[in-house]
Amino acid sequence: xxxxxxxxxxxxxxxxxxxxxxxxxxxxxxxxxxxxxxxxxxxxxxxxxxxxxxxxxxxxxxxxxxxxxxxxxxxxxxxxxxxxxxxxxxxxxxxxxxxxxxxxxxxxxxx
Amino acid sequence: xxxxxxxxxxxxxxxxxxxxxxxxxxxxxxxxxxxxxxxxxxxxxxxxxxxxxxxxxxxxxxxxxxxxxxxxxxxxxxxxxxxxxxxxxxxxxxxxxxxxxxxxxxxxxxxxxxxx
Numbered sequence: 001x002x003x004x005x006x007x008x009x010x011x012x013x014x015x016x017x018x019x020x021x022x023x024x025x026x027x028x029x030x031x032x033x034x035x036x037x038x039x040x041x042x043x044x045x046x047x048x049x050x051x052x053x054x055x056x057x058x059x060x061x062x063x064x065x066x067x068x069x070x071x072x073x074x075x076x077x078x079x080x081x082x083x084x085x086x087x088x089x090x091x092x093x094x095x096x097x098x099x100x101x102x103x104x105x106x107x108x109x110x111x
Numbered sequence: 112x113x114x115x116x117x118x119x120x121x122x123x124x125x126x127x128x129x130x131x132x133x134x135x136x137x138x139x140x141x142x143x144x145x146x147x148x149x150x151x152x153x154x155x156x157x158x159x160x161x162x163x164x165x166x167x168x169x170x171x172x173x174x175x176x177x178x179x180x181x182x183x184x185x186x187x188x189x190x191x192x193x194x195x196x197x198x199x200x201x202x203x204x205x206x207x208x209x210x211x212x213x214x215x216x217x218x219x220x221x222x223x224x225x226x227x
Contacts, residue, residue, distance in 0.1 A: 101154035
């Protein structure tokens, strides 16, 4: 299967709602990054995690290397949260520093 | 800190022409990565340099694509004899040091290449 499986492919939320995205990995990964791609196509780094959980404002991300998954939770969704969210994982073997990306989650937040 | 700079932002070429894309990594970053984004394939790794040395080009198409990093302040991705299927957004990223504890990759705005 795909090395990085990201779900859901698309998500619609009303302002103020909470929801989460998830990435499953086919193998053990060293780290994960979460990005938001805005309407101009710019990839904005949200989180880098080698393990555990990080929070930043209304966003929280968890990475469990052993269980091979990572999540991104969005709390109190706002219109400006709309965009495509990607997880990207770095392999744990050898000099495998490249990022392998999920297919993305298209998030639409409506009033 | 201007972040990762990529030029040009948009490029239109005719089939068979050459395209050169430029990337200026964040000052002080030792690792530079190139990725490509298409609707069909999503985001794919192409190649990566560390301290200007090519480390992994496993994602590069074997023909027509080449990348160089002649100095620590810029890298180029060259596509010879461009084909319509090369149309994509080409993204450059840099990180402080892949040996560091947290080697976050920071991405540039991308170059949108259209081959007619």
